[in-house]
Structure formats: C-alpha cells, structure tokens
Amino acid sequence: MQNFTCYNPTKLVFGRGTIVQLRDLIPAGKRILMTYGGGSLKANGVYGQVKRALRGRRLLEFGGIEPNPRYETLMKAVAVCRREKVDFLRAVGGGSVLDGTKFIALAAPYQRGDPWDMLAKHASADQALPLGCVLTLPATGSESNMFAVISRASTREKLAFANPCVFPQFSILDPVTNFSLPRRQVQNGIADAFVHVIEQYLTYPADAPLQDRQAEAILKTLVEEGPRALRRPRDYAARANLVWCATQALNGLISCGVPQDWTTHMIGHELTAFYGLDHAQTLVVVLPAVLAHQRKVKAKKLVQYAERIWGVKTGDKAALAIRKTEGFFRSLGMKTRLSEYGIGSEQFTELAARFEQRGIKLGERQRIGSRQVRQILQLCL
Amino acid sequence: MQNFTCYNPTKLVFGRGTIVQLRDLIPAGKRILMTYGGGSLKANGVYGQVKRALRGRRLLEFGGIEPNPRYETLMKAVAVCRREKVDFLRAVGGGSVLDGTKFIALAAPYQRGDPWDMLAKHASADQALPLGCVLTLPATGSESNMFAVISRASTREKLAFANPCVFPQFSILDPVTNFSLPRRQVQNGIADAFVHVIEQYLTYPADAPLQDRQAEAILKTLVEEGPRALRRPRDYAARANLVWCATQALNGLISCGVPQDWTTHMIGHELTAFYGLDHAQTLVVVLPAVLAHQRKVKAKKLVQYAERIWGVKTGDKAALAIRKTEGFFRSLGMKTRLSEYGIGSEQFTELAARFEQRGIKLGERQRIGSRQVRQILQLCL
Numbered sequence: 187m188q189n190f191t192c193y194n195p196t197k198l199v200f201g202r203g204t205i206v207q208l209r210d211l212i213p214a215g216k217r218i219l220m221t222y223g224g225g226s227l228k229a230n231g232v233y234g235q236v237k238r239a240l241r242g243r244r245l246l247e248f249g250g251i252e253p254n255p256r257y258e259t260l261m262k263a264v265a266v267c268r269r270e271k272v273d274f275l276r277a278v279g280g281g282s283v284l285d286g287t288k289f290i291a292l293a294a295p296y297q298r299g300d301p302w303d304m305l306a307k308h309a310s311a312d313q314a315l316p317l318g319c320v321l322t323l324p325a326t327g328s329e330s331n332m333f334a335v336i337s338r339a340s341t342r343e344k345l346a347f348a349n350p351c352v353f354p355q356f357s358i359l360d361p362v363t364n365f366s367l368p369r370r371q372v373q374n375g376i377a378d379a380f381v382h383v384i385e386q387y388l389t390y391p392a393d394a395p396l397q398d399r400q401a402e403a404i405l406k407t408l409v410e411e412g413p414r415a416l417r418r419p420r421d422y423a424a425r426a427n428l429v430w431c432a433t434q435a436l437n438g439l440i441s442c443g444v445p446q447d448w449t450t451h452m453i454g455h456e457l458t459a460f461y462g463l464d465h466a467q468t469l470v471v472v473l474p475a476v477l478a479h480q481r482k483v484k485a486k487k488l489v490q491y492a493e494r495i496w497g498v499k500t501g502d503k504a505a506l507a508i509r510k511t512e513g514f515f516r517s518l519g520m521k522t523r524l525s526e527y528g529i530g531s532e533q534f535t536e537l538a539a540r541f542e543q544r545g546i547k548l549g550e551r552q553r554i555g556s557r558q559v560r561q562i563l564q565l566c567l
Numbered sequence: 568m569q570n571f572t573c574y575n576p577t578k579l580v581f582g583r584g585t586i587v588q589l590r591d592l593i594p595a596g597k598r599i600l601m602t603y604g605g606g607s608l609k610a611n612g613v614y615g616q617v618k619r620a621l622r623g624r625r626l627l628e629f630g631g632i633e634p635n636p637r638y639e640t641l642m643k644a645v646a647v648c649r650r651e652k653v654d655f656l657r658a659v660g661g662g663s664v665l666d667g668t669k670f671i672a673l674a675a676p677y678q679r680g681d682p683w684d685m686l687a688k689h690a691s692a693d694q695a696l697p698l699g700c701v702l703t704l705p706a707t708g709s710e711s712n713m714f715a716v717i718s719r720a721s722t723r724e725k726l727a728f729a730n731p732c733v734f735p736q737f738s739i740l741d742p743v744t745n746f747s748l749p750r751r752q753v754q755n756g757i758a759d760a761f762v763h764v765i766e767q768y769l770t771y772p773a774d775a776p777l778q779d780r781q782a783e784a785i786l787k788t789l790v791e792e793g794p795r796a797l798r799r800p801r802d803y804a805a806r807a808n809l810v811w812c813a814t815q816a817l818n819g820l821i822s823c824g825v826p827q828d829w830t831t832h833m834i835g836h837e838l839t840a841f842y843g844l845d846h847a848q849t850l851v852v853v854l855p856a857v858l859a860h861q862r863k864v865k866a867k868k869l870v871q872y873a874e875r876i877w878g879v880k881t882g883d884k885a886a887l888a889i890r891k892t893e894g895f896f897r898s899l900g901m902k903t904r905l906s907e908y909g910i911g912s913e914q915f916t917e918l919a920a921r922f923e924q925r926g927i928k929l930g931e932r933q934r935i936g937s938r939q940v941r942q943i944l945q946l947c948l
Binding site for chain 2: 187190191192195196201203204393394395397400402406407410411423427434
C-alpha cells in the first residue's frame with residue numbers, strides 16, 4: 187500500500203424528504219446565491235421544495251449553468267457574488283452545476299488576476315465561499331469531493347482542478363429527485379460512476395485488498411442496480427443505491443493508497459471539447475480502447491476484474507473482461523464507438539498533440555503520451 | 568435503504584514515516600497535552616518520534632491511561648487541562664488511550680456538574696478541546712469516529728458515548744508502530760474490527776447492496792490479512808491492511824442506511840466490567856452465542872454471510888456460518904467460551920438485570936431484554 191492522506195469533511199444528508207433540512211444546514215443570516223441549470227428543476231418540484239425550505243432567508247438565484255459548465259457563464263455568477271456580497275453558495279442540480287459552483291466559490295474571492303489561471307496555470311487559491319448542494323443527478327461524485335471540471339468555449343478547453351476549499355459543507359441526496367430524470371442522464375450517470383471506479387482500480391496490484399474489494403463492491407452494485415433503475419424509474423431503492431454508488435465512486439476512499447489511471451477521463455474531456463459529446467458518452471467509448479491498449483500494463487488486475495466482476499472462469503480473461511465491459515455499456519443503451527456518432531480520425535492528430543503541448547503523460551506509469559493517445563483513439567472508431 | 572447522515576471530518580494521514588507530520592498538523596502556539604498509556608511507547612521508539620516531531624512546542628504529558636480507561640484516572644488529566652490551560656490534546660496509543668482522551672476533551676470544558684453525567688445520564692455537551700492522535704494499535708476505529716467507552720471502577724460500569732465534538736482533527740496511522748505489538752493485542756484488534764463489522768451487517772436485509780459489500784470487503788480482508796499479520800509481525804503490507812480494515816470498520820461508513828445490532832458489544836462491556844476480560848475477548852465469546860440465539864431474526868443475512876464470507880454452498884448455512892465464525896476466532900488463538908476462563912453462571916442474573924435497570928432493549932428489533940441476555944450468556948459457557 188502507498189502512503190496517503192484521506193480527508194472528506196462533507197456532511198451527507200441522505201434520503202427521502204431531506205431537502206427540508208436545508209433550513210438548518212445553512213447558518214442564519216447568510217446571503218445565499220442559489221445556482222442551478224435549466225428548467226427541469228421547476229418541472230420536477232425540486233425548485234419549489236428548496237425555496238420553501240429557505241423561506242424568509244436572503245436568497246439570490248443564478249440559473250442557466252450548462253452541462254460542461256463554461257467559464258464564460260460562471261464568470262457572470264462571480265460578478266453577482268462580488269456585487270451582492272454573497273457569502274454562501276447553494277448548488278441545486280447535478281455534477282455540472284456543482285462543478286460550476288465550485289469554480290464560482292473559488293473565483294469570487296480570487297484577487298490575483300484571471301481565475302482561469304487556477305486551471306490553466308495551476309495558480310493556487312486558498313479561500314472559497316462556503317457551499318452546499320442539493321444533488322438531483324447521481325454521476326460525478328462532485329457532491330462529496332474537491333474536484334471540478336470547467337470548459338472554456340473560446341479556447342475549446344476542458345480542464346480540471348482540485349482544491350480542498352471546495353468540499354461542499356453539506357450535500358443533500360434525496361433519491362426521489364431522480365425519478366423524473368431523462369433516461370440518457372441516468373445512463374450517463376451509471377457509466378460515469380462505473381468508469382470513476384475503474385480508473386482507481388484497474389492499474390497494477392498494490393497489496394491493497396480492502397481498497398480492491400471496496401472498488402469491486404461499487405462495480406458489482408452498479409452492474410446490478412443500474413439496469414434496475416433504468417427499468418423501473420420510480421423504484422426508490424434502485425435510485426438510492428445508484429446515488430450511493432456514485433458518491434462512493436469518487437469521494438477519495440477507494441483511491442487511498444493505490445495507483446490511479448485517469449487516461450479515459452483525460453482523453454474523454456478532449457472528445458467533449460472537440461466533438462461536443464456528453465461526458466459519459468466519451469468515457470464508454472474510450473475505456474474499452476484504453477483497456478485493450480494497456481492490456482499488458484494492467485494484466486494482473488484485468489484478470490482479477492474479469493473473475494470478480496464478470497465471473498469469468500476460463501479463456502482469455504483480460505479480453506473477455508474488456509468485451510463484457512463494453513457489453514455492459516451497450517446494455518445500458520449507450521454507443522461505444524466514435525463511428526456511431528459519425529466521428530472519424532480527421533482531428534485525432536490535433537487532439538492527441540494537446541497532451542504533448544501540456545507536457546502531460548497519462549497512465550499509472552506515466553507512459554501514455556500523444557503517440558499512444560492517437561493509437562487509443564484509433565481503437566475507439 | 569434507511570435515511571441517514573454521514574459525516575466524518577477526521578483527516579487520516581496513513582503510512583510509513585508519517586509521524587513527523589505532527590509538526591504541521593497541530594497549529595503553532597497550542598498548549599498541547601500528550602496522553603498515552605504504559606511504557607511500551609518508550610520501548611518501541613514512538614515516544615521519541617513524537618517528541619522529536621514536536622520539538623520546541625509547549626508540550627505537557629499525561630501517561631498511565633489504562634486499558635478500559637477509567638473515569639477516575641481521566642479526571643486527573645481533566646484537572647491538568649484546566650490548571651494548565653491546555654488547548655490541544657494529542658493521544659498516542661490504541662483505542663483505550665484515544666477513548667480516554669475523547670472523554671478528557673469533553674470533560675475539561677464541561678461546566679454543568681460531574682462529566683460522568685454525559686455517559687450515565689446522556690447529559691449534552693457541545694464543546695470539546697481539539698484532539699489529534701497517533702494510533703499504535705489497530706482495533707477500535709476510535710481514530711476516526713465520535714465514539715468512546717469509559718469505565719468507572721467505583722460502580723463497576725462501562726458506558727459508551729457519542730459526540731461529534733470528539734472526532735479527532737487528524738489521526739496518524741503508521742503501520743510500522745504495530746510491529747512490536749504483543750500477539751494478544753493483535754488478536755484482539757482483529758477480533759474487535761471483525762465484530763464491529765458484523766454488528767453493522769448481520770441484521771436483516773435493507774436493500775442496501777453496496778453497504779453489504781463494503782462490509783463484506785472488510786470481513787474478507789480481515790480473514791485473509793489477520794492470520795498473515797500474526798504469522799509475520801514485521802510484514803508491512805499485512806499490518807497496513809489490518810490498520811485500514813480496523814479504521815473502515817467503525818468510521819460511520821458501513822452503517823449508513825442499514826439497521827444495526829450492538830448486542831455483542833453491550834453484553835461484552837458487562838463481561839469486562841464483571842470479570843475483567845479484555846474487550847475483544849468478550850466479543851469472540853458473545854458473538855457466536857448472539858448469532859445462535861438470534862438465528863431466526865438474522866436468517867437471511869446469515870445465509871448471505873455464509874455464502875459470501877465463508878464460501879458455504881450447501882447444508883445448514885446459518886449453522887455453518889456460526890461455526891466458521893467461532894473457528895476463525897479460535898484460529899487466531901483466542902478462547903471462545905466463558906468456561907475456558909473459569910467463569911460460570913453465578914453472576915449472570917445480576918449482569919443481565921442491568922439492561923432492565925437501564926431500560927435498554929438490544930438487537931436490531933429491540934427485542935432482546937434481560938431474559939434473552941441471560942439465555943445468550945448460557946450459550947457462552
């Protein structure tokens with residue numbers, strides 16, 4: 187096992203009817219900015235529940251945070267925070283709203299120039315507005331971590347940051363808010379959580395059997411509960427299990443003391459930036475290709491994964507595991523090939539070159555450079 | 568799944584050579600009281616490491632906190648805190664030192680009478696001295712939770728409390744500090760962690776498959792790594808895995824949204840109070856008896872446990888699971904019957920009556936009263 191630090195101060199309030207607790211979770215007297223995305227919030231009743239829970243409090247609103255939240259949009263919210271002296275952010279939505287709100291939280295008090303530098307130049311920031319969240323879409327784990335991914339339209343970039351100041355103080359997870367989600371968002375959420383786990387698990391053995399099993403626990407549960415939630419959208423238990431899997435998939439637990447490989451996410455972000463695919467759509471295309479390309483590096487864990495998740499007992503276990511993984515995504519109703527989106531190899535060289543330009547090597551051994559990314563992209567066609 | 572709140576703000580610093588980080592983890596200028604138990608700390612070098620890490624800081628010491636830490640001892644430390652205006656507690660040791668330090672942390676600023684009321688009368692307390700810990704014995708999970716158990720010699724009582732104010736701010740977990748532990752303490756630690764998991768897992772199904780698998784992940788790892796650590800006391804990875812299992816066993820994670828049954832601990836505390844057995848010694852005696860007595864209530868989960876942990880495929884799965892559990896404890900070198908300690912049934916009536924006196928019913932359905940406790944004790948002989 188590798189040395190590690192494990193820290194996660196977010197209070198998770200989980201279950202049916204918990205939105206009303208907002209009242210007690212946000213200290214009295216705060217000037218609250220409520221951030222959210224589109225109109226679905228009003229249609230499904232969550233908007234009303236949130237407003238009622240905070241009746242009588244000083245509450246401003248900033249809606250319209252888009253999927254793959256954009257710097258350009260978020261800076262408008264930053265201006266509101268500064269102008270109105272907002273001192274608490276309350277995100278209502280899924281990972282995009284939450285990621286965007288984390289950026290707002292850091293950017294509002296940021297005094298040292300353009301807040302985009304925090305992403306593009308890793309400029310440090312050591313204070314943020316406090317934030318809390320009402321999560322309506324299980325997927326990214328953003329409700330209980332310090333990560334966010336922000337896009338910038340003008341430069342076609344999609345970059346991530348990590349900062350302990352943006353752990354939400356609390357997150358309310360009421361699975362009932364998921365009942366009305368469009369099928370595509372549920373598919374995406376299952377896939378996103380699944381790939382998060384894989385990227386912290388499918389590397390090389392590190393004599394960390396508990397972390398392995400904790401990761402496998404999430405994978406097996408997603409394989410069972412994902413299809414159940416899609417089949418029965420109003421099945422509370424299935425929704426609750428999905429929400430809990432997605433949170434546990436990226437809250438810092440299963441990565442403790444083990445190597446990680448975020449190649450799939452890193453390539454996926456570029457596919458979103460170049461072609462506009464949903465985040466999870468990119469992941470299910472890229473992951474099987476990464477596993478195939480990295481079969482030798484990941485040989486031991488691929489066999490373990492084949493046996494423990496897919497019950498593979500004989501044959502070429504690694505190959506079967508990769509095929510089962512792609513089959514699982516397809517069983518959710520997702521496309522797993524770029525060609526299915528009408529995307530060809532025309533821009534692969536430009537896309538792959540970005541990693542070299544940024545001086546980044548991917549993979550648990552940092553051996554995946556632009557050349558390998560191009561090879562992986564070919565496998566995605 | 569039941570509704571729940573999940574909150575754990577303790578920062579865990581894990582790995583070889585991490586004690587030196589104490590310097591950065593305790594804010595400058597604090598008046599620190601270092602609490603510990605006996606002399607083993609000086610023999611194994613941890614005492615020296617801690618002192619070096621805090622060279623130049625205002626550091627008082629309070630040693631001599633005993634196993635099953637006593638109110639009478641701890642109140643002496645409370646007097647030191649008050650007199651010397653201590654404003655940071657730093658525990659070095661295992662669960663007893665840590666539990667004792669949690670009591671000190673709450674008792675020092677407590678103004679409303681005898682701090683024992685917090686245990687005996689559930690008197691509320693909403694402030695505590697901040698505390699951090701260097702853990703030298705994996706077992707209780709106290710390094711990452713808000714629980715403590717304190718004994719009072721004068722009344723032969725052993726009582727627990729829970730208070731979010733006593734989450735350690737940080738805990739340093741360096742598995743190397745475990746190399747020199749006596750065999751008995753390692754056995755006890757494995758058993759304690761194992762039983763913690765069982766008490767949050769072996770109840771009735773709550774449609775919480777992820778929590779079930781997270782619990783099973785710890786159980787399976789303890790079954791593998793426990794014997795390995797006993798066989799090879801200086802095997803770093805085995806020690807590291809034990810430490811991580813013990814922490815995960817009682818940090819509030821696997822209990823999220825599921826029923827719990829702490830009968831074994833509650834009866835075990837009385838056995839310690841009456842007969843002076845080690846905490847874990849009581850648990851491995853009581854657990855098989857509780858499972859046998861509660862076979863019907865726990866029928867479904869017993870079968871799942873038999874299949875998933877012990878690989879039982881046919882026969883009376885529940886009975887086999889109970890036998891395997893007792894066999895596991897014996898394979899660690901522990902006694903599983905009160906008669907092996909020369910204890911008979913003479914005091915069972917008095918012991919069992921305590922639950923009625925306190926108005927407590929045990930079990931996931933609150934159906935275990937004094938009469939059932941007496942029956943369970945008979946099964947422990």
